[in-house]
Amino acid sequence: MIAELGLAALWLAAALAGLQLVAGSLGLSTRGAVLGEAVRPVAVVQGGLALLAFACLIYVFAVTDLSVKLVALNSHSMKPLVFKIAGAWGNHEGSMLLWVTVMGLGGAFVALVEKRLPERTMLATLAGQAFVSLGFYAFLLVASNPFERLSPVPVEGNGLNPLLQDLGLAFHPPTLYLGYVGLSIAFSFAIGALVTREVGPAFAKAMRPWVLGAWIFLTMGITAGSYWAYYELGWGGWWFWDPVENASLMPWLAATALLHSCGVLAARNALRAWTIMLGVVAFSMSMIGTFLVRSGILTSVHAFAVDPQRGTFILALLAIYIGGALVLFGLRAATVTEGERFAFVSREGALVVNNVMLSAILGIVLFGTLYPLFAEAMGAKVSVGPPYFNPMSALFAVPMLVVLMVGPLLRWRRDKFARVGRSLVIPAMLVATAGIALLVAGGIALLPWLGLALSAGLGWASILPLKARNLRRTPLPIWGMVVAHFGIAVSLFGMSSESAFSIEKLVAVRAGEVTQVGPWGVKLDTVEPVAGPNWTAMEARLLVRYGVDRKVTRMLPQSRSFWAPPQQTSESALLTRWNGQLYAVLGGEAPKVAGEKQARWQLRLWWKPFAPLIWIGGLLIALGGLLALIGRVAADVRRIVAKDKIAYRREKQGR
């Protein structure tokens, strides 16, 4: 029953999305104005119904209703409850339902609270949101119904895949999805503004919290995903430029640019057409990313369910939405009046540099991701990796970071370097000192060198906006900006330090022998066999000591052998200290030299100074976004309350 209820709710939600689209569009004309009244309530109910459908899906997963095909295919009665629930979105159909649920709820929330914009723009926005939702409803109902029944009912489900039974993996996708889909609201706002040609500060202020919220989730999702890859894969790397990583990075880059151009539009009423275009591009990147992942068109470690039919369906949706939005943009952008002007040396100027650079990096990542596809169409097989992505993105990231030191100090409209120059002396000196010191130390590649030098200056410069401010009265968004920019410095320092100073050592040692890696003494104590459910492993007991007379800590890396097959896997062990991480992987037994009695074991050790700062910086960036979001929303709430009070008093006095 519950599955049918969910399906019915889904159909109703789709029908309401249709109504929302029609009513919203007709409401724009004078004759259909009556219909316009219906749009907001319909949007709210539509969101509620989508949520109900999703709740039904979670229920059938929680009770493991095996008569539902999706459950039978993806779950199992013996799984822990949390993974049963996570199983609801750990598959194609469920994740698409999560997608429309978040979209529906976003639309409902906008319909409920957003009162700042002219009603016409709101109608167009909600109609746009319904239009996009409708396509995804159609996709769910026609091509991937999550509530399909299975007959006969199987005795047990299939979902035994232990890989997905990991808490991190269970909550990583919904975090990214909230980010992806949150950008759809920005997209709808852009459409609404294009339809009614009302682009201005009010529009930017309405859109900004949504962009911020989505951006926070994207930032957290990317950070968590990167740490998981680092920790779990045992290769010692933290970013692989894998197509799926790129699919999450591209919307983040676009959203970051949008966030900053929104700021310009809200404060100065400039960059009008550009902001609209970024609004369209950001969500387009989410959809393109999802499409690239879901269609299996790019061969990637993440690509599952290679399915041309679904791919074609999503491609058609993309063509309608992105193509349609860009056509609308082309037709209307010329008539969106030019915004306020500004001098090159000004806050706006710095933000334009930020936007152009971010867009350029976005273009580079997109090109690199699609290039294998292009080459394949030409008949060649290539893969594009770090040797392309790293230098090409640094080409634009470095100037952007330089401007980032100066930009937040500049005034809007027009400024002089001379005014801010003095406060920049220290950061500039920090950059120079760090650069020279590292040059003297030698042996560092160009990119990490640049990164380390810049991060020193950036760390200082990022807190300069707080100078000469009363810290208690400093608005939260300023704090947010400072924290996020400081997070960039921290993360950059971690990345550069990781690639500049990492020490890797591959040794073959006997039990009892000590080997040095960087400041660590690593003693192989014992190697003992341990057994798991379907593997046996050799587990090494490493006694590690930092420096000379610190206390000894134990690490337990494993080398797992699965019974029959020829392959082995490694379970790495990590030891975190304030100044870095020791990363240990146990290899196999080394071949014996003639006359040798005791076995020697291969150990792979990395000392990665300050590597954890990569992810701590990422979290700081997200925290900065959160502070800004809280500040903005609180200010909005205060204003609404004040407005209501004034209206109330007026009403009373009028009587």
Add this chain to the structure above:
Amino acid sequence: MSEHTPKSAPLAGRWAIWLPLALFLGFVALVIVGLYRPADRNVASALVGKPMPQFDLPAALPGRPGLDSRVLANGKPHLVNIFASWCIPCRVEAPQLGALAKAGVPIEGISVRDTTENLQGFLQQNGDPFQRIGADDDGKVQLALGSSGVPETYVVDGKGRIVYQHIGEIRPEHLGLLLEKLKEAGQ
């Protein structure tokens, strides 16, 4: 420094406004070519033409031998079928495998991530063409073979060399090709 033209001004240049659309159309064209390219996008195993990797899988069912890769090099061509009871396309191909077994083709099975009960139920329902079935409980042999999913079927010649890899379920129209490859492998 003079008044700088803001970003919206260059966009007023007619062509720049249509630039994103043009780029997007290029993307769509590229993807359509990718989706409908006649060449298949299957991940072909790098092992075609190479010897079977060494493995010795335990028996998946009581009373049925497991699969040792040395058995495959006994001078006769074999068909190695990677399957699982939880795999729906594997049911689709069962009649074709049955027909091949009837025609005297030795078929060896590798069951991936399966349990004995499920496997027994599957074979009862869909027929049992296998001489031996090795249990690949963690998919490691499947990985070593470079196979990207279930079902997949390999034609192995008498020296244990992989001659042909069939990705996906065997449909009736594939039988001719497989028999031909088996014949080639037998020469």
